[in-house]
Amino acid sequence: MSDQANHPADTPLYPIREVSRLTGVNAVTLRAWERRYGLIQPRRTPKGHRLYAKEDIARVERILQWLNRGVPVSQVRELLEQPEAVEAPPPAAGDWQSQRQQLIAAVEALDLERLEALFNQALALYPVTPCLEELWQPVIRDLEERWDDRLGADLQRRTLEAFLRTRIGTRLYHANAQAGGPRLLVLPLPDDGPLWGLLAALAAADRGFRVQWLDAAPPLQELPLAAERLHADALLLTSGKAEKADLVRRQLPRLAEQLDAPLALCGPVARIRRGDLEGSGVEVLGDDLPSAMTRLQSLIPA
The missing domain is CATH 3.40.50.280 (Cobalamin-binding domain)
Incomplete structure (x- = not known):
């Protein structure tokens, strides 16, 4: 990806807030894709602020296409380096099922630390839409079926409600x-x-x-x-x-x-x-x- 780091001097560059507005990917996720997976390599100002070229923005849009087709973020870099015509693996190849199982287990065990880690990880690495479609909506449906007349169900429900009130409430505020x-x-x-x-x-x-x-x-x-x-x-x-x-x-x-x-x-x-x-x-x-x-x-x- 060295071509990303060596843009011509006259290439228009955009700050991270503008890239977030153009692509719909929040700044936390953009930084995670860079630091943890090397998916993008923006320029830096002398003070360390990120600047993105049009090629970087196009790359972010390609990343979104793969994620929305069910590809785990850990597999996206390899796919980005392949020719454009490469086909995405079927959605079953994604790690959503594993994440759903981990979330349900954390709720049932009332493991708030694990729940916090899973919540933050998903929304840091993936846009909100696939997080809702592939993770949270299926998890809530599954839990609501499990909670029918089950011992401890009310405690699990109220614990999850309290957790999401705080986390989503904070996101709404900002x-x-x-x-x-x-x-x-x-x-x-x-x-x-x-x-x-x-x-x-x-x-x-x-x-x-x-x-x-x-x-x-x-x-x-x-x-x-x-x-x-x-x-x-x-x-x-x-x-x-x-x-x-x-x-x-x-x-x-x-x-x-x-x-x-x-x-x-x-x-x-x-x-x-x-x-x-x-x-x-x-x-x-x-x-x-x-x-x-x-x-x-x-x-x-x-």
């Missing part, structure tokens, strides 16, 4: 300070806890939304006031459960009529209850959170 996108109010439906709302908030922040996340839902009749006072451009409700029929079929459509902003629904409830909400005014976004954010962006006027 992301909101830099975001200039629409204001999004995210909150769970009454029968569910905060897990799907936290993941949805993480996905939304990654797409540039300014996210206001509520740990628990206030009474539905108060949401129009909340939307007004918080200047929300959209409301996003989440749940991992089917929720009560009356809530879905009657109360949510009525709420959508009372709001000046779009009302959207995501998480497993959106898949389970899609048929109940057709033509209701509630935007049903599905249970894949990154895809849900793409759809939500299209609903909000620029």
